[in-house]
Amino acid sequence: MERKVELKNELKNELRVVKENIGKNKPLVHNITNYVTVNDCANIQLAFGGSPIMADSILEVEEVVSVCSSLVINIGTINERTIESMIKAGEIANSKGIPVILDPVGYGFTKLRTGEVDEILSKVKVSVIKGNISEIKGLLKENNDINGVDVSSTDRELTEKDIFEIAKKVSKIHACVVAVTSKVDVITDGERVVYLSNGSHIMSNITGTGCMIAALLGVSLGGNKDNIFMGTVYGVGMMGVCGEIAANALLKMELSTLKNNILDKVGSIKFEEFMEVLKYEYN
Amino acid sequence: MERKVELKNELKNELRVVKENIGKNKPLVHNITNYVTVNDCANIQLAFGGSPIMADSILEVEEVVSVCSSLVINIGTINERTIESMIKAGEIANSKGIPVILDPVGYGFTKLRTGEVDEILSKVKVSVIKGNISEIKGLLKENNDINGVDVSSTDRELTEKDIFEIAKKVSKIHACVVAVTSKVDVITDGERVVYLSNGSHIMSNITGTGCMIAALLGVSLGGNKDNIFMGTVYGVGMMGVCGEIAANALLKMELSTLKNNILDKVGSIKFEEFMEVLKYEYN
Amino acid sequence: MERKVELKNELKNELRVVKENIGKNKPLVHNITNYVTVNDCANIQLAFGGSPIMADSILEVEEVVSVCSSLVINIGTINERTIESMIKAGEIANSKGIPVILDPVGYGFTKLRTGEVDEILSKVKVSVIKGNISEIKGLLKENNDINGVDVSSTDRELTEKDIFEIAKKVSKIHACVVAVTSKVDVITDGERVVYLSNGSHIMSNITGTGCMIAALLGVSLGGNKDNIFMGTVYGVGMMGVCGEIAANALLKMELSTLKNNILDKVGSIKFEEFMEVLKYEYN
Numbered sequence: 001m002e003r004k005v006e007l008k009n010e011l012k013n014e015l016r017v018v019k020e021n022i023g024k025n026k027p028l029v030h031n032i033t034n035y036v037t038v039n040d041c042a043n044i045q046l047a048f049g050g051s052p053i054m055a056d057s058i059l060e061v062e063e064v065v066s067v068c069s070s071l072v073i074n075i076g077t078i079n080e081r082t083i084e085s086m087i088k089a090g091e092i093a094n095s096k097g098i099p100v101i102l103d104p105v106g107y108g109f110t111k112l113r114t115g116e117v118d119e120i121l122s123k124v125k126v127s128v129i130k131g132n133i134s135e136i137k138g139l140l141k142e143n144n145d146i147n148g149v150d151v152s153s154t155d156r157e158l159t160e161k162d163i164f165e166i167a168k169k170v171s172k173i174h175a176c177v178v179a180v181t182s183k184v185d186v187i188t189d190g191e192r193v194v195y196l197s198n199g200s201h202i203m204s205n206i207t208g209t210g211c212m213i214a215a216l217l218g219v220s221l222g223g224n225k226d227n228i229f230m231g232t233v234y235g236v237g238m239m240g241v242c243g244e245i246a247a248n249a250l251l252k253m254e255l256s257t258l259k260n261n262i263l264d265k266v267g268s269i270k271f272e273e274f275m276e277v278l279k280y281e282y283n
Numbered sequence: 284m285e286r287k288v289e290l291k292n293e294l295k296n297e298l299r300v301v302k303e304n305i306g307k308n309k310p311l312v313h314n315i316t317n318y319v320t321v322n323d324c325a326n327i328q329l330a331f332g333g334s335p336i337m338a339d340s341i342l343e344v345e346e347v348v349s350v351c352s353s354l355v356i357n358i359g360t361i362n363e364r365t366i367e368s369m370i371k372a373g374e375i376a377n378s379k380g381i382p383v384i385l386d387p388v389g390y391g392f393t394k395l396r397t398g399e400v401d402e403i404l405s406k407v408k409v410s411v412i413k414g415n416i417s418e419i420k421g422l423l424k425e426n427n428d429i430n431g432v433d434v435s436s437t438d439r440e441l442t443e444k445d446i447f448e449i450a451k452k453v454s455k456i457h458a459c460v461v462a463v464t465s466k467v468d469v470i471t472d473g474e475r476v477v478y479l480s481n482g483s484h485i486m487s488n489i490t491g492t493g494c495m496i497a498a499l500l501g502v503s504l505g506g507n508k509d510n511i512f513m514g515t516v517y518g519v520g521m522m523g524v525c526g527e528i529a530a531n532a533l534l535k536m537e538l539s540t541l542k543n544n545i546l547d548k549v550g551s552i553k554f555e556e557f558m559e560v561l562k563y564e565y566n
Numbered sequence: 567m568e569r570k571v572e573l574k575n576e577l578k579n580e581l582r583v584v585k586e587n588i589g590k591n592k593p594l595v596h597n598i599t600n601y602v603t604v605n606d607c608a609n610i611q612l613a614f615g616g617s618p619i620m621a622d623s624i625l626e627v628e629e630v631v632s633v634c635s636s637l638v639i640n641i642g643t644i645n646e647r648t649i650e651s652m653i654k655a656g657e658i659a660n661s662k663g664i665p666v667i668l669d670p671v672g673y674g675f676t677k678l679r680t681g682e683v684d685e686i687l688s689k690v691k692v693s694v695i696k697g698n699i700s701e702i703k704g705l706l707k708e709n710n711d712i713n714g715v716d717v718s719s720t721d722r723e724l725t726e727k728d729i730f731e732i733a734k735k736v737s738k739i740h741a742c743v744v745a746v747t748s749k750v751d752v753i754t755d756g757e758r759v760v761y762l763s764n765g766s767h768i769m770s771n772i773t774g775t776g777c778m779i780a781a782l783l784g785v786s787l788g789g790n791k792d793n794i795f796m797g798t799v800y801g802v803g804m805m806g807v808c809g810e811i812a813a814n815a816l817l818k819m820e821l822s823t824l825k826n827n828i829l830d831k832v833g834s835i836k837f838e839e840f841m842e843v844l845k846y847e848y849n
Contacts, residue, residue: 263822539829
């Protein structure tokens, strides 16, 4: 019990530092991302206190990433041209000690996605892999039930404990933090684990909440490269908390309003409100 | 008169089945579309009960379309890279019996657009062609007054009857349903015709309503491949009805609010409200 | 003093003509722009009374620009494929007397951006260059403090007078109007200068206001190719005025609402309200 209270205080204190570091650094984030949700990703990074740069030409990614505080790689609409740029930017980021966030959208769904994520992971050391459980489980090479970019029906049955075990394995293999977003989000560095249970089921009816989490991580890790684990908790938690507040403000399935409310809230939420709404378990 | 009443009941009953089929299937829709309106298209598909996938790399479109319920091809920002992907995805869709929706944005405007649509139509059997009257008339190869991606001034003079005759011809040539969106929308399979007269003139002041109709069709046909005609009526009608309700809620030219209202309404409208607002003529 | 009053009347009268010309022409604008803010750019052009076309394939830009009233080139997410298209479209625009607006996003930041803008400027005669002070100063080849796509910290110290001197030099070198957007916007044709001081600091927390200014210029110059200077003043002023009204309507950092409010206001503002809110100095 005492241990629990200690951990809660530790979490709150660490998250406060994470938040303050974002404010101090206004991190410049290099994003190589998909064209579906790119505008929302840029806006949420600004709302969260960062400064986004989207650039994907192989002719400039080296220079771009070199001046940034973090790199977000999202393979949502990957193509032959952008693959190269992702790997090159990732390699430069590694050589400069810049955190790399990988969102392996649709891992396991097509040979292209699986192959390219595997190639990225073989060449680039990532700080965080953020995905849904089907994507993360796919990284164990034991998953063969993926049909699209959403979670498969069998994977939907997994318990938090199952998810933690899978995430822990992936974390050990790639020596990185793993964040599985789900009804309960599971974030682990292979030792510690935080479970977050904010959000709303209605969020799955708008596009881009997953991409926006990766975008938030770009900002929080850009300002906190010495605390990747808590930076990840703060970024993932921000989407859950703001999504929940935004959804609760709706009268019905007003999905455009939901998206607008989320962006509004990320820009205006105070730390105390964030901590009050945050539902977590830290072990 | 009796015939009319019968048709109205038939329409209502068929549309109800169309709606229910969407709900049962939550259709996965593969979109190869333009980068201008892609976010709105993804969001409206989610709001309408579908699940969008945007993927345009030639290296994965075969796998992607194979697990989907429909394919939407929109040539709005076509380029050398995406042309190939559209044709390949279309051919696979045909081989699997997956409906293909074609939005020939700017057909007749440039050689690239005309040539590529002609190539798609020569290689891929489409289920529905959805366009404005200039685009659809262009497909008859009799049109030489196209200047941009909007309807030409002479075409704006055409009556509903003229439009139906043109649409019928195109429908026969390509053995598909043709939907002409206009002040009065005309939808025909070459035999039957439905005229829909919802919407608002203010909708032409926001970008993407045309693209979003094609996106809606991806969902409605994805769940109704055995009833392409009524699936098309439901998808086109959804934009007109929700656009009209959204526009009526405005006090002035609040165009961003209009777009948000449309997306909100597609996600929240009930079938009874839809049928009450729908203005149609079925012959 | 009398001279001042005269200038004020002149400005108001000229802006009224600019506005009326937009209304008469409903200018078709060809945009080769970035994929981050493209939807907002299209929507703001519609709200401002224009008609946007986004097309970037080398296979069609010649035909597209030929029927348009203006060309907007924004290098925000330039790549190997789009560079060529920008230059070709610009050359055709020149041969037809169509105004070209250049937004050199991130000039001086990467070799790619600097090199390509230099190439565009060597091959294409532009009507307006619109940028932040770091970008514009970079064009003098005296700037070596650029780190990203935002204004550098030393450049933030420059006075309006400094900015005018820099803009004037660039204007003379490239024989074009130069618009520097900043807390105070500076617009000069090398002789005349207008300072505009609308807007709100909160606007820098949403993405795309810069891109949207270039988009507005596409519309205002498309309808006013014989008055590039005043067309530029009107377009830049529109963002400042609507941004200010939109920001004042907020209770807190509701950033998504801010963007929606701006778009709503551009579509609904009357000329008298515009002139009342506009804060300017004309020399």
